[in-house]
Amino acid sequence: MNSSPPLLDVQNLSVGFHTDRGDVTAIEDVSFQVRGGEILGIVGESGCGKSVTSRSIMRLLPERNSFIGPESKILFGGTNLAQAAERTMRTIRGNRIAMIFQEPMTALNPVFTIGWQLDEALKYHTTLKKQARRQHAMEMLRTVEIPHPEQRYREYPHQLSGGMRQRVVIALALCCGPELLIADEPTTALDVTIQAQILRLMDDLRKKHETAVVLITHDLGVIAQVCDRVIVMYAGQIVETADVQTLFANPQHPYTKALLESIPQPGPAHHQTRLPTIEGLVPSLFELPSGCRFHDRCSYRDPQCVAQQPQLSEETNLRKVRCFFPLS
Amino acid sequence: MWAFVIRRLIYNIPVFLAIVLMVMSLLRVRDPVPGMMGKQATAAAIESKRHELGLDRPFVEQYCTLVQQMVTLDFSQEMWTQPGMTVGEQLRKSVPISLLLTLPALVLTSVISLVIGMLSAFYRGQWLDKLLVFLAVLGMSVSFLVYIIFGQYFGSYQLGRLLGRPVFSIHGYEPGWQNWCYYMLLPVLISVLVSMGYNTRFYRAVMVEETGRDYITTAKSKGASSSKIMFVHMLRNAMIPIITRIMITLPLLVTGSILLERFFGIPGMGDALLSAISNNDFPVIEVFSSIFAGLFICSILLTDVLYAVFDPRVRLQ
Numbered sequence: 341m342n343s344s345p346p347l348l349d350v351q352n353l354s355v356g357f358h359t360d361r362g363d364v365t366a367i368e369d370v371s372f373q374v375r376g377g378e379i380l381g382i383v384g385e386s387g388c389g390k391s392v393t394s395r396s397i398m399r400l401l402p403e404r405n406s407f408i409g410p411e412s413k414i415l416f417g418g419t420n421l422a423q424a425a426e427r428t429m430r431t432i433r434g435n436r437i438a439m440i441f442q443e444p445m446t447a448l449n450p451v452f453t454i455g456w457q458l459d460e461a462l463k464y465h466t467t468l469k470k471q472a473r474r475q476h477a478m479e480m481l482r483t484v485e486i487p488h489p490e491q492r493y494r495e496y497p498h499q500l501s502g503g504m505r506q507r508v509v510i511a512l513a514l515c516c517g518p519e520l521l522i523a524d525e526p527t528t529a530l531d532v533t534i535q536a537q538i539l540r541l542m543d544d545l546r547k548k549h550e551t552a553v554v555l556i557t558h559d560l561g562v563i564a565q566v567c568d569r570v571i572v573m574y575a576g577q578i579v580e581t582a583d584v585q586t587l588f589a590n591p592q593h594p595y596t597k598a599l600l601e602s603i604p605q606p607g608p609a610h611h612q613t614r615l616p617t618i619e620g621l622v623p624s625l626f627e628l629p630s631g632c633r634f635h636d637r638c639s640y641r642d643p644q645c646v647a648q649q650p651q652l653s654e655e656t657n658l659r660k661v662r663c664f665f666p667l668s
Numbered sequence: 669m670w671a672f673v674i675r676r677l678i679y680n681i682p683v684f685l686a687i688v689l690m691v692m693s694l695l696r697v698r699d700p701v702p703g704m705m706g707k708q709a710t711a712a713a714i715e716s717k718r719h720e721l722g723l724d725r726p727f728v729e730q731y732c733t734l735v736q737q738m739v740t741l742d743f744s745q746e747m748w749t750q751p752g753m754t755v756g757e758q759l760r761k762s763v764p765i766s767l768l769l770t771l772p773a774l775v776l777t778s779v780i781s782l783v784i785g786m787l788s789a790f791y792r793g794q795w796l797d798k799l800l801v802f803l804a805v806l807g808m809s810v811s812f813l814v815y816i817i818f819g820q821y822f823g824s825y826q827l828g829r830l831l832g833r834p835v836f837s838i839h840g841y842e843p844g845w846q847n848w849c850y851y852m853l854l855p856v857l858i859s860v861l862v863s864m865g866y867n868t869r870f871y872r873a874v875m876v877e878e879t880g881r882d883y884i885t886t887a888k889s890k891g892a893s894s895s896k897i898m899f900v901h902m903l904r905n906a907m908i909p910i911i912t913r914i915m916i917t918l919p920l921l922v923t924g925s926i927l928l929e930r931f932f933g934i935p936g937m938g939d940a941l942l943s944a945i946s947n948n949d950f951p952v953i954e955v956f957s958s959i960f961a962g963l964f965i966c967s968i969l970l971t972d973v974l975y976a977v978f979d980p981r982v983r984l985q
Binding site: 398400404430431432433434435438439441443446447448449450451452453460461464465496498509512513 | 793794881882883885886887888889890891892893901904905907978979980981
């Protein structure tokens with residue numbers, strides 16, 4: 341496969357929070373790599389640590405009550421972002437790594453125009469003159485297929501629909517030509533038609549600009565549509581990683597299999613049957629179960645799963661699973 | 669927008685008329701004339717005084733006269749307590765003095781407490797924030813009178829003794845800019861100190877509320893610095909509660925501070941109003957209450973207009 345060094349190399353990332361009930365670890369020993377032009381999907385239920393992972397790459401977690409483990413490394417173009425100074429992070433955020441958020445309705449500042457908000461990012465990261473910045477911002481609005489960019493440039497977020505606002509958020513993320521784009525549930529708040537448009541747009545832009553994308557979602561349908569590789573997370577750990585085809589064809593972790601089974605299937609064969617679900621909830625970070633974190637919801641449970649914690653298998657770089665009895 | 673302003677002014681006419689009506693009725697609950705005349709006054713003397721002051725006229729007629737005077741901005745009624753001086757002259761004399769005291773106090777209070785509130789919100793949970801909040805609570809727990817008396821004792825008396833010459837006046841007033849520091853600076857500082865606790869806590873709460881918003885994360889992810897986020901993104905969003913707070917205190921500028929003016933012997937509007945109330949000087953009380961009601965209505969209207977200036981989502985209709 342590709343032997344060039346990865347664009348982003350996350351090694352043993354652990355992130356915790358100080359809370360009133362003591363410190364908790366939200367994600368533990370997460371390692372993955374992203375190469376240029378690749379779309380990596382991170383999937384899991386709510387509370388699995390997907391967003392914490394993405395926000396710690398950007399160092400957007402509040403410094404007051406969160407901490408990154410000392411052994412954690414987030415290598416990006418030779419810089420360890422886990423240790424980088426805030427000043428360094430400011431030159432990277434929005435410039436080399438950009439982020440798209442889940443809630444287009446609230447992600448934009450309501451009291452500034454679309455143009456002002458695009459201009460702000462360009463002001464921080466480019467030396468362009470006012471007129472050139474305006475040209476560039478207009479160009480970005482055109483790229484994300486916003487009709488009448490001249491008019492939209494002068495408008496406020498509340499004058500735009502949800503889909504249009506998400507396009508603005510994407511334009512904002514892309515306007516400085518980032519090498520890595522982190523999309524945290526970019527389509528969750530949108531209806532299905534808009535969702536498809538936004539995904540296609542992201543895919544087009546990736547092809548055109550060779551941008552690498554980390555796509556965080558709980559929607560396996562979205563993963564299947566656009567991702568090259570997938571990481572499945574559960575309770576703060578990676579439980580399985582594989583390329584998309586392999587994962588969908590042959591899930592090895594019981595959690596992955598259960599997730600795949602709970603996607604509704606169209607067609608008459610499935611009309612009469614109840615949609616399978618995964619019983620129970622993601623465990624609270626305060627009361628993590630012993631052994632395998634998934635054991636109390638797993639239908640293949642064995643006494644070993646309760647007693648011991650499985651490690652992520654080391655077979656190949658491309659396919660890893662955290663299970664004593666991987667399915668085949 | 670002008671249509672909005674005019675419509676709102678029209679809506680507020682009944683409010684204004686009702687306030688004037690209430691003030692007049694409350695004043696006339698008890699007849700003031702026997703009190704003025706003393707125990708020896710005969711019934712006939714009281715009756716002729718009532719006639720002289722116009723209190724024997726029907727209530728509706730008195731009410732209409734006052735409303736007419738207010739609408740035409742006619743302040744030529746003679747004061748009861750100082751014959752020969754009109755209410756208008758009293759206003760012209762005392763309102764500017766009050767403004768010299770209240771305007772610097774408002775500006776200083778707002779600016780200083782906004783800055784401290786923002787600092788506190790910025791470092792929230794850390795020792796600086798805890799210290800500032802502690803001082804604010806301490807500051808607002810102490811009575812106004814304690815500030816005044818301590819201010820006069822230490823600021824005027826002890827400081828003057830220490831330096832061998834008076835720095836701040838304890839009591840009294842002379843007009844003129846060169847005298848402002850001597851007579852006004854101390855009361856202004858006391859006023860700032862007194863209101864700082866409340867204001868700091870309010871502005872801190874307003875800013876803290878904004879820190880949790882999604883647009884903050886977006887701004888940070890664009891590469892904005894903490895100070896840009898604080899002073900540009902958050903401050904602009906927090907303008908609505910800030911404007912409301914400042915605008916609502918604007919009419920109070922004119923009334924002056926009764927306590928400060930009384931204690932420092934500053935002949936401002938607060939002092940004049942207090943004298944008028946204790947001496948049953950109806951024209952002063954009535955005119956002044958009406959002006960105050962009008963100012964209040966205008967400042968609320970202006971607040972709404974400013975909302976639309978600062979928040980594009982607000983449409984005036």
